[in-house]
Structure formats: structure tokens, C-alpha cells
Amino acid sequence: MYCDCKLIILMLQMGELAVDKHVKYILSVQKKRKDSFEAVVMEHLTMNGAYWGLTTLDLLGKLDVVDSEEITEWIIQCQHESGGFAGNIGHDPHILYTLSAVQVLALLDKLNVLDVDKVSNYIVGLQNEDGSFSGDMWGEVDTRFSYIALCCLSLLHRLDKINMEKAVNYILSCKNVDGGFGCIPGGESHAGQIFCCVGALAITGSLHLVDKDLLGWWLCERQVKSGGLNGRPEKLPDVCYSWWVLSSLIMIDRVHWINKEKLVKFILNCQDKDNGGISDRPDDAVDVFHTYFGVAGLSLLEYPGVKAIDPAYALPVDVVNRIFLGR
Amino acid sequence: MSKGDLISKGNGFDLLDQFEHILDSDPLIDEVGFIHPSQFVILNKEAESSKQQSKDEIWSSDNSLDHEDSNFWNRDHKLGISAHVLLPLYKAAKDAFMDSIRQYKIVENLPGASEDEMDSPRSSAMESEVMKHSKALLLLSCDFGTAWNSRKLILSKKRHMSLFSDELLFSGLVLSYSPKSEQAWCHRRWVIKMIAGQYSAVQEIVGKESDLVEKIAERSKMNYRAWNHRCWLVFYMTREQVLLELNKSRKWAGLHVADNSCFHYRAQLMLTILDLSWHKQEDETSDHDVEVYQIWKEELLWNEDLIKRYVGREALWLYRRFLSLYWTRHFATNVGDATHQSRHTSCVADDVNIFLDNELRLVNSCSTIPDNKFEDFHAQSIHAATYILWLTKQLPKSQEIELKKKLNAGSLLTMMNEACPERSPLWSNCLHGSI
């Protein structure tokens, strides 16, 4: 294995991360929102988009280019009377957007605008008898929602309000023979779901309940010849899994089981070096989602010039420290 | 608002009117697509040559109809929407929907709004507005959650079986062209749960639902949402249905050997029958056990056959990991030759050893590469070696040591390090220690 210095030199030899171009790209997406059908049909998840875009900017050290007052104002308008947040103004609340809203406010250091009990009561109200969480009042259950609930409550210092033991047991009931996790008990293992389950277990201090060698085996088998990671067996590699697989491997302490240099190379090859942005695979069209996951993946790989990100909370480490250590 | 905005807005409402009129007059639409304007010409020509009378219709239509023809195309229950009108149409549909649901909620939340109030003509007119506009909107933007929710809200008040059936049809239509729409799958589960709570038709629906997933999976390969839905259905299945599903999905799996999701689904079905046979053990005879044992044995043989026929398929080897692990854990130790439940430890160990010897033979036969240039054979040998290493790690300590001796672990490690150098930390981890 290479020592860190050697890895950094290698990374720099591989070609640069086009930081300024990516910043420009993120900002242009914000502005272009209303011109095309492709853009407006995504308006229901603008809250997620805000999280992806702003976290990318922060990781690249450029969060100061946005107007944080304006964003905070908009987020407040997305809050529903139930306490949950919607993906955009006038839409229905959902736990997915609630986490993004809390994360963005954390990034902007604006958590103080929240009525913390109101938001946490919304989440607490979504826990079911078996420990699982529904995504909203209509009752769909998914381990993603368990992660979101635990992550959100932890960021708000309200983890004590739910039945944590049941929450953890439900997640464990979604574990498969291959060591991975699915959406529901018996659901197929998927890198995205694994991130959610491992992240939730990390946040609740329950990682000792994971068979790390078995899960690590499944995760490192996701690396394909090109160096990229796929999300499931027999699938093509995709930049977004750089985040999900990698963060899980870090949390269970098995990241040395994959080839980091090849992965860095794969992510850098997915950049649009002319107009900025990162795509799922080399030469595909870029989008904010993959730009975020590409940069976040590079952050986990300790790419020079990118701020460190916390693998469980999916927020820059300094933001997480501010919340938990008060600095 | 600028004059340009006003014009496009007016245009949008006209488009929405046309669109909703088509949806209303042809409730049997089973296919929707967004098409490039140039395709209209081709589609119309095709229709002309197939149907002489449609030609007369087109030529007899006045200018305005001609104009409509270039926005929407609707024949034989197929609906095409011109990509050029999508933006104004979407904006109009969204505005109309948001207005209608806002008004509906105001009336619904009026103090003293009783059941009677909600049945009033005014209220049902509002409901049909919400249903109409949400339908139009969802056909354009299938993951617009608020629109699906509004439909749930109205359906949960009405609770008519026929409305639930309509909803299954509608979400099926959305899935026919957006097979990965998370919201559409989620909506179906909500509808099925509502039906299951009230009507007994759920077993019948489960069968149909499973067929729908298979149909969609045929066109949308390794669709996680679709297969997750099918796994969810297993909770509602009777033992007979599970066995039927195992039979039904077998042929499909054999034709789609790279589809890991399908093999995961089979694994779920296998685990369910295994589970059911355990729960019956107290009062039932061991007939079920024998049956499950047979099914498991046949599945292993079938999988081995596929592995030899389709060289280098990861999904097949992963499925074998699952089958073998459960075999060593449950059948080699419990049923043995399928007649007795409790056996001597030495016999149990014997059974496991016979099984593992067979696995070693399979792995060896798959490790010979006839020609280095064939990538598939190269992949096959790696999958085979990884399979046996994985299985070794999962066995109880005594069996692990035994198997490692037979494996000639040292040469295997060299081979793996050469074939897959990036995973060398993993290989050394799993061979470390007890060799």
C-alpha cells in the first residue's frame, strides 16, 4: 500500500480536479431552473438538489458565493405545519426532504432558525411499532427512512426521543446472507441501502452488530476493472457509488480492500473539463447529483484541496464538529 | 407578468384542455410516450397506410384540428405527446393541480365539514378536478409525490374496490413508460395494502402483481424498484403461491442469467419455504421437510448446470454462495438423507464433506482456462475461486480448516493475486491464520 504522501503525488499526476469549473456549473444549475422541461420536472426535489449543490460548494471551499439568508428564507417556506419539510414550496412534506433541509441549515450554520421540537416530533411520529420508519403519513417503509430519521434526530440532539433499540433491530432484520442490506426484510442488497443501514448503525453506536468481513467482501467486490464501483453485482460502475460503497467501507474499517488510486482516476475521468460537472460514467452528461457524489468520493479519498467529509452524516467534518463539539 | 408570459400561459391551458379531453375520451390508453415533432409525420403516415378512412379524417379536419394533431397523437389507445409542448403543458397541469388540491383541502378542513358535506355535489366535483389534474400531471412528471398523495387522500375517503382497481391500472400505465418510478411503485403498495385491509382479493392481486413485475423486468433490466416490489409481495403469499412463483420464475431466470435481482427473488422464495417448513414442524409430518430438501437439491443442480452453460456470470456464482451456505447449515446437518431429523455428528460431518468435495470438483473444473484470450473463462475462474474462498470463510472453524487443506490455499492465493491484484488485501485476509 502507498503511504498518504505517495498517494497525493499520484493523485496530482492523474490530472486535476477542475474546481472552478465545477463551482460555476453548480451555480449555473440554480439559475437555469425554469427554462426547460427536464429542469422543471425535477422541481419536487429541489430541496435535495440544494443539499447536493451546497455541500459540493462547501467541500470545494466556495460556500461563501451563495446568499445564505435567501436560501434559509426559502427553506423555512418549505416547512409544513406538521413540522416536516417539502421538496419545494407548496408540496407535501416527506422525511427525505426533511433531512436535506436540516443538512443545508447545518451547512449554513442556521440551525437556530428551527423549532427543533417541532421537526423532531414530525420524525418521531413516523416510527412504527416494529421500529421501522415511514417516509411520510402514507406509510411507505424503507431502511433509507431509518437512516434519515436517526441522522436527523442526531443532528438535532434528539435521539433520545425514539425507541432506538427497535430502530436498530429493524435495520438488522433487513440484513441479507451476503452481509448487505435491502430496503425491507428480504430486499436485495444495494450499495445505497447499505450506506443507509451502516450509517444508521454508526450513528447509534451499533457497528459491532455488523459482520464487517462479510459486508466488506461484498462491498469491495463492487470495484470493476476500470476502477469504478457499481452498486450491485453485474451492473456498470457509476460515480455515485463511489460515495455509498466508499463511505460504508470506511465506517466498517475495510477501505484498504479496494484500489483507491484506480477509483480516483475513474472519478476524475467523469469530469466535464470544459463546462464543469461530473457524470455517472466517462463521457455521459453531467448532473448535480453525480457532481456531489464525485466530489464527496474524492473527499473520502483525501484528494488534495477538498474538505474532509463525515462518512455517516454526509456533511463536511467541520460542520459535524460544530454541531457536536460546539466549535 | 409580461405579454409573452400571458400568451404562453393561455396556450398552456388550451393544451391541458386538449390533453385531459383525450385522457377522458380514451380511458383504455395503455401506452404513453414523449415524441419528437418529426415523428408525428411518420406516425400519421403509418396510420394512413393502415387505415384508409383515417386519411379522410385528417384531410377533412379544419386548421385547428391540424394544429392539435401536431401536439398529441392518439390512436389504438396509444398516446404520443409532442416534446415541443411539454414545458407549457407541464406548467399548466401543475398550476391546475395545485389550485384544485388547495381548494379541496380548504373545504375538507372547514370546521363542521361532516361526512355529508364531503358527499355533496360540490365536494365530489372538487374531487374529480383533483383526480383529473393529478392524472395529467403525473403522466408528465411521474415522481411528483404531492400529486400521488392527493389521489391517496381522496381514495382513502371513498374506499371503493373499483376505484382501487382503476388506480392499479393508472399506476401500471405510468410504469409502462417509467419503469423505475419510485412513487408509482410505492402508490401500488399503498393501494394493495388498502385492498388487503378490506377485501379478500389480495391473493389474486399478488399473482397478477408478480406477473406485472416480470413483464416490466423484461424491458427494464435489473430494475431494483420493480424487483423490490416483487420481494415485498412474498409477505402476502401462501405456501402454494410461493411454490408456484418458484416454478414460474425459473424459466425467466434461466434466460436472464446476469439478472442478479431475479436470483435474489428466488433466494427469497427459497428462504420463505424453508421458514414455513420450520414453523410447521411441531404438528406436521416431515413431508414438507423432504419437499424442501428436494427443492434445495434441485436448485443446486440447476444452478450448477447454468454455471457450466453460461460461463463467467457473477450472478450465478453469488446465487450458489447462498444455496451452498444454507445447504451446509440446514440440510447437511438436519435432514441428511431426508428421513431422520437427528443424526450422529460423524454422519453429519460426512454429509458436509461429500457436499464440499463436490463443490471443489466444480471449482476445479471451472478454473481451467482453455484460451487466455477468452475473457469469460478468465472471469469464470475468478468467480469459482472467490466462491470457494467465500464459502470457506462462512463455515464452522473445523470445516474451514478441513476445506483449506484440500484447497491448496497457497497456490489459490497466488492465482488470485495475479488475476485480481487490486483485491490482494482481501485475499490475504481470508487466507490468513489457520492455513
Ligand SMILES: [Zn+2]
Ligand atoms: Zn449514479
